[in-house]
Amino acid sequence: MAALPPEAHVVALARLPRVGPGRLRALLERYGPTEAWRAVVAGTVDPALVVHPGNDDPAAVVRSWQRAAAAIDPAAYWQAHVEAGIGVAVRGSDAFPAPFAADDDPPAVVFWQGDLDHLAGLRAAVVGTRRATRYGLDVAHRLGCDLARAGVAVVSGLALGIDGAAHAGALAAEAAPPVAVVGSGLDRVYPRAHGPLWREVARAGVVLSEYPLGAPAAAWQFPARNRLIAALADVVVVVESQATGGAMGTAMEAARRGVPVLAVPGPVTAASSDGTNQLLFDGCPPARDAADVLVVLGLEAATEGRTAAERRPTPRGDAATVLNEAPWGPVPVEQLVLATGLDLGRVALALDQLEADGWVSRRAGWVERIARPGVRP
Amino acid sequence: MLATVSSATLLGVDGFPVTVEVHVGQGLPGFTVVGLPDASCREARDRVRAALLTSGFAWPDKRTTVNLAPTSVRKIGSSLDLAIAVGVLVASGQLPADAVAERGFIGELGLDGTLRHVPGALSLVDAVETAEVVVAPGSVFEANLVGRPRVRCAPDLAALVDALTGEAPWPRPPDDPVPPAEPPAPDLADVRGHPLARAALEVAAAGGHHLLMVGPPGSGKTMLAQRLPGLLPDLDDASALEATRVHSAAGLALPGGLVRRPPFRAPHHGTSAVAMVGGGSGRLRPGEISLASGGVLFLDELGEFAPLVLDSLRQPLEEGVIRIARAETRVTLPARFLLVAAMNPCPCGEGVTPAACRCSDRSLDRYRRRVSGPLLDRFDLRLEVLRPDPEQLLRGEAADPSAVVAERVAAARRRAAERGARTNAELPTPVLERVAPLGPEASALVERALRQGRLTARGLRRVWRVALTLADLDGCEGPLRAEHVASAFHLRSDPGFVVGPQAA
Secondary structure (H helix, E strand, C coil), X not given: CCCCCHHHHHHHHHCCCCCCHHHHHHHHHHHCHHHHHHHHHHCCCCHHHCCCCCCCCHHHHHHHHHHHHHCCCHHHHHHHHHHCCCEEEECCCCCCCXXXXXXXXXXXXXXXXXXXXXXXXXXXXXXXXXXXXXXHHXXXXXXXXXXXXXXXXXXXXXXXXXXXHHHHHHHHHCCCCCEEECCCCCCCCCCHHHHHHHHHHHHHCXXXXXXXXXXXXXXXXXXXXXXXXXXXXXXXXXXXXXXXXXXXXXXXXXXXXXXXEEECCCCCCCHHHHHHHHHHHCCCCECCCHHHHHHHCCCCCCCCCCCCCCCCCCCCCHHHHHXXXXXXXXXXXXXXXXXXXXXXXXXXXXXXXXXXXXXXXXXXXXXXXXXXXXXXX | CEEEEEEEEEECCEEEEEEEEEEEECCCCEEEEECCECHHHHCHHHHHHHHHHHCCCCCCCCEEEEEEECCCCCECCCCCHHHHHHHHHHHCCCCCHHHCCCEEEECEECCCCEEECCCCHHHHHHHCCCCEEEECHHHHHHXXXXXXXXXXXXCEHHHHHHHHHCCCCCCCCCCCCCXXXXXXXXXXXXXXCCHHHHHHHHHHHHHCCCEEEEXXXXXXXXXHHHCCHHHCCCCCHHHHHXXXXXXXXXXXXXXXXXXXXXXXXXXXXXXXXXHHHEECCCCCEECHHHHCCCCEEEECCHHHCCHHHHHCCHHHXXXXXXXXXXXXXXXXXXXXXXXXXXXXXXXXXXCCCCCCCCCCHHHHHHHHHHCCHHHHHCCCEEEECCCCCHHHHHHCCXXXXXXXXXXXXXXXXXXXXXXXXXXXXXXXXXXXXXXXXXXXXXXXXXXXXXHCCCCCHHHHHHHHHHHHHHHHHHCCCXXXXXXXXXXXXXXXXXXXXXXXXCCC
């Protein structure tokens, strides 16, 4: 017990149920790590330290901590982190990331996989909805790729949709390292579908979390995760978001911290762009491509031209007619049939050609135009 | 004294000949029915006794034993009432034995001696091997459909005995029921917008392809499905007789006589597995899939059906029959139906439009699991049906009426029949590859889809068959053209809830 570093007790405390950064900080400030753990085990924690009680009864929370603590062996739990190669830094220690140390709502402890030095350069958060359209995914992928090429670390949340596309783009660039902040323990890959992406990001960059190993992904942890993304970022780009959602939360957190927020414009008719269009209306600068983001960061635009040269074969015949009628944004094939007046066979054939040439993408009977030739996700 | 009378009992939808043997002899007065009668069959004793007494006959005050041969088969229902009553009359000497020889008797008795119609009369009469059959007036019409035995009827027991003994002529059979004027079937011309869904209905009707419609509430899925039977051709003689037997065995009214129009069955999503595929204790009743045989089985809200019920459809979908086995009996019922299903794209119903769905990942996952992959795979046509935009709804041009489409469907079906299959969906793969090879452009299209992993080998056969149906509808001969294959691809796109949120 005596040989245990003080971090071990912080890690154990972080594993308790209903412990968020606020309560953990309160515990550590009052008692210090070792004493705090003793108080939890003994059930003698001052209920006043259960901050933001909400619907919780502070006394009941203290009792639930005591029960949960009985099942945790701090020494073994610490050993598990050491063996898994998980980095641990407590607030106030030298290793604690500087962006968090300066924050007004910092985590009490940070866990990471990968190399924390990757936080050294400029960082741009690219965030958005999980239910993205093809347009949003393409833009996120391209932003991630171009920002990484320009030497800016892409910060995101490894979620489905925009987050994943941004990380995939950053990885594809093989330039600046990607940074992920997740809302669960580092051994609890969520969403499962992003397991390979998660490991790639940990290998090439760093995955951060304020939750110890084994902590499941609870719903309240994702807004908390979003504040860390905002705290880390030098600029936040919201690619696609509904009127409410996690990405809008990230934008709010960023705005509160004085971090510039950019939004990618979307069709005014698309629910998937309601949030970003609102941000634009509220005065956020638009992010049309990585160059717009680099300007906000005070960097010069990327050396490549603003748009790559058009290399796709020009559509002819039915394909031209169909592409002409395809609006920006997803459209059902049926609407194209009606708009062009062609029969289904010719439209389907034209779409097949357009898809093969990279003009449109298709999914479940819907068609979406692809704006610019880029790195295909 | 012993009497032997011919009758029949029902097993599934098929009749089974039964010989009713009645023995009246010395002993304590009593009445026993042996030979595996079920409950309603055992009750015959009380009905027969009351019917004989109220009709003015004597009830033998001796030991009466009724045996239903063969004794190994369970006898079900009240169709043996009449035969037992006639047997008792003969065995007690109130009716000469030669009056009942070479005659079968099928019907239920009322306590006042009335002869009543029984479900499955068609199959029962068909099963009786005698040259003449006596049935209740209500069953005459069904009995005549069999065409083989001479059909006699009598309103009640007294009149029957008079006719059997020759004291009175046989009562005149009732006139054939006049089919009631059918309400006009829903017409395809009423549908505004939905050009692709209309095309899919036409293809489904022409090729016998199962159809899945995915769409938000109020997009018109049910309305479309109801118009499918109107596109199908009349049933041929064999199918019509088969459908009529099933309907008769299920006790459904047959107002128009032979079931000539393809049936349309739309069971509710609370339907149990037994109600769906047939079965039940005792007599094995035909289920919804058998009632829909030859026609359309429409499952609205496919995602709300119990997974067990849906999975029980898989085997009949492949084989066209349903085999129901119980410890005592096993029956094979026809189940050659066209499956049309409709479902919401997700629990909230808005999942068709990209990024508009409000469902949680977990509820989406559960929804996806309910409709299993193997079932989904059996739909040759999978289509998203969207709410038509107001422009189409108000000013869209009226589509071809059902009659015009039905003619195209009939023509396409004739072409399929020339290939030796009832429909293209049933065309064996080797025949398919021989009669409709892919044209060069179509091959390139298919190859690209296979390489991109958008198509599996099984999926290819299904797309191929649909493309053939499209070509049939267009009147094209020879190798399949690329546009037909491309259309078939689109008509079999993976529904959005299967693809899931697209990952980059």
